Amino acid sequence: MAIIVKTLVHHTMNRMLAIFRLLLAGVIACAAFGAHAQLSIEITGSGASRFPVVIPVFENEGSLPRGVSDVVRADLERSGLFSLVDIGPLPLPESRVPDLADMRARGADAVLSASLLPQSDGRYEVRFRLFDTQKQVELGAMSMRMAPAQNRLTGHRIADFVYEKLTGLPGYFSTRIAYVVKSGARYELQIADADGMNAQAALVSREPIISPSWSPDGQRLAYVSFEAKKPIVYIHTLATGQRQVVANFKGSNSAPTWSPDGTQLAVVLTKDGQSQLYALNADGSGVRRLASSAGIDTEPAWSPDGQWIYFTSDRGGSPQIYRIPATGGSAQRVTFDGNYNVTPRPSPDGKLLAFITRNNGKFQVAVNDLNSRQTTILTDSARDESPSFAPNGRMILYATETGGRGVLAAVSSDGRVKQRLSVQAADVREPAWGPLQK
């Protein structure tokens, strides 16, 4: 069987070999990061009251080839929670307390001061402080080192710091997302920064790839690939590009999701009949059945505390969401409204359940408050799929369609902030938001 499935390894030596091969093949022209594959983000709706902040140009920032402060500004603005107060091109050096009364007068509730200090090794020390202009107090300070090329990641880290100090929730700007891009008959599993930049292909195939799921440590992805003409579950280690088959039983193997401790996967197998839930160890051993039903059981997802497994089942006639204790036991129905509720995804704090509901023929993202059992539909689109929470629970990334093309979108879990992420001239689908990097 001849299949083209190319694993793009992230190992330096392999990269050198790959570049060498490209040179040999005479195709160096496109060796740079594919600009065509970059996600661009458009804010389509934002929160009513936004927190006004000043993110000035950093002292010495002009000596960097690419800026840091614009990355911080873009992150905060895109979150929908902040508005930027422009104070012009003058930096606010970290070594001095800014004129907080003046900043207050300009409408800012918080202000960052930041400086870049060149080091002898060509790197920079970034020092920054955040101030509350109302209480006239410092909220926190930090310093980190960066190479000039690390401007984006450094910016995301600073944005995370500001976000956390001002909202009390961890920021998600330095996290990564996985998704699948389809262009023609070519499928790419891509990993990008949460802002859609730095997209890199982890896997390229001529057959579909679906259901990527991040390991809790962010090092590995489980997914379903059809490269062998049937669905098979793989685990892919991102740093090395190494892939391992973890479920390839007779029939279909799909819907992998990780247990919160990263030791197990829940999967859906048809080896004993219809689609049913199983668990197996992350090396593919120890397969065991989680539940039994006369119908379809699929799309398992562990609760963050590891106690429950949520899943989709048609045991009651229409697809609805149920849950079972992870150690086994009887199923409890979770959704009751409508006749198509699928793809349950619990929030990181375990309080909400995101899922897809069919509402007057439209497939939309909804959340269920697991305490009050109240359901809220968050979107007004028609072809939503694959919801995925940001690690702080604030945003939900999902796939939808505009103009017949797959795009990614994000909505805040309260429905107020909306964004669209798109790749030009390609179909994007199957997003999965990665964990916080520790």
Added chain:
Amino acid sequence: MKKLLLPALLSALLAACSSTATDTTGAKVEDRAGSGAGVATVTAPGMSGSGIAALTDPNNILSKRSVYFDYDSFVIKSEAKPLIEAHARFLVQNPQMKILIQGNTDERGSREYNIALGQKRADAVRQALSLLGAKEGQIESVSLGEEKPRCTDASEACYAQNRRGDILYSGEF
């Protein structure tokens, strides 16, 4: 305050390679059902009855490989019976032959739920062939869900072409 392990992160990010992915030369992806090239590689000994060439002879019903289903249905329609019977007969006469049945759905709804629905269609074809004497060990039923549509317009006529089970013989998968 959380400690930032920046260097580790940076190196992980920076070590990541280019997303350029030119197709490697050489290996080509084998085509799907009906491709003569795939079938030609099969040299099964003791072939009896209608020969293996029948599988790709456009005048032979065995070259017909798709069974279509109604919306939200997993029942094989009467119009598909001759096709099912012909393949069952071929499998009985050629017990060394194996098939892969791929179930498919239209594009509406969850991809994973559609994998499960496509499996029901593949299983319906498998059960019909088994009832007519094909052995369990000759058949694997799997699902492609909505991932491999034959037709990509958002119309009922198009959806109908995508709600199907496809039969692939050894050498074609």
